[in-house]
Amino acid sequence: MNKLANRAVGTKLKFDTKYVAELTSIGGLELSADNIDVTSLDSDGGYRQFIGGFKDGGEVSLSGFFNPGDPGQAAVYAAFESGATVPCGIEFPTALGASWTFNAVVTGFSTGAELEEAVSFEATLKVSGKPTLVLPTPAP
Template identity: 60%
Template sequence: MTKAAKRSVGTKIKIGLNAIGDLSSIGSPSITQEEIDVTTLDSEGGYREFIGGFKDAGEVALSGFFVPGDLGQAAVYAALESGDVQDFEIIYPAALGATWTFPGIVTAYNVTTDLEEAIGFEATIRVAGKPTLNLSPSAGLSALSLTGTGGTLSPSFTTGGYSYTYGGVTAASVTVTATAANHSLKLYVDGAFRQNLTSGTASTALPLTTTAAKKLTIIAQEEGKSSVVYEVVVVKTS
């Protein structure tokens, strides 16, 4: 029997515009509802009766590896210091087509060091209002292309493909063009927000070096629907 379960690899969480990087575990809002006892002397059969009270969306726990240069982790720490309510979004893999969005405050930030373990990062977000679980996926990109001398997109773009490589680049920079009518399009470079894209229009030039590949992430979203994430690893060969 074919199983509907999907792997969690590729799940992301954003604080504002920045993705929080190098995570190995992402929780979610956990909604509970208080109960109000409305039992009276004439309640039928001697059973207690209840109505719903306030709802509480709980806390979202994060854990992973401490990366001081990660803009998302830095934003979490800044949010703890400020105490301000932030906008968060959990984006599940595209095959699921689901997201959580919620306001929250950061209530804990912890860096862990243990013998024979990588230095860890932990944080807790208190959901501060109504969370929204969106189960209607955006249509996503209808076209994706990059320009840069020598570069080849592999595999060729398909509407059901979300992970690509753009290899063999000899140019000093590349541009990316994403097409998706009636979508907001956001471009990230190595996890950091770079710019809002206009459908069918090339991005600004993205500088490359031969010392490291760059990961381009495009998040496409139709209003009122869940986001779809595309990733392109760009490799400069000379």
């Protein structure tokens, strides 16, 4: 069995043309699909039958240290204010050779300050349309 586990260190989030600095967590895309009930009175064996419906790319949550001088964090905030849909990417460490590309709308942005903690920021990106998972080409 070939097991390949890698540390997350080096994973980056690209927001439009800028990387978002000082992230401590990038939530993964949670793809889901609706189903449509097509059960009829003559369905075989008394079991419900379904077909696939619309798919949803889910959301990506971001957490990190607030850096008001970071162009990436500023771009996330600006997109929240404008409501713009922005191209994004999650680039995993080089050893994995994988990445996600997707368009997103910023649906949440917050900062926080707690005693004995660094000033934090969080954001939520709602995936719009079809995301693409880019996988490395397997060796022959």
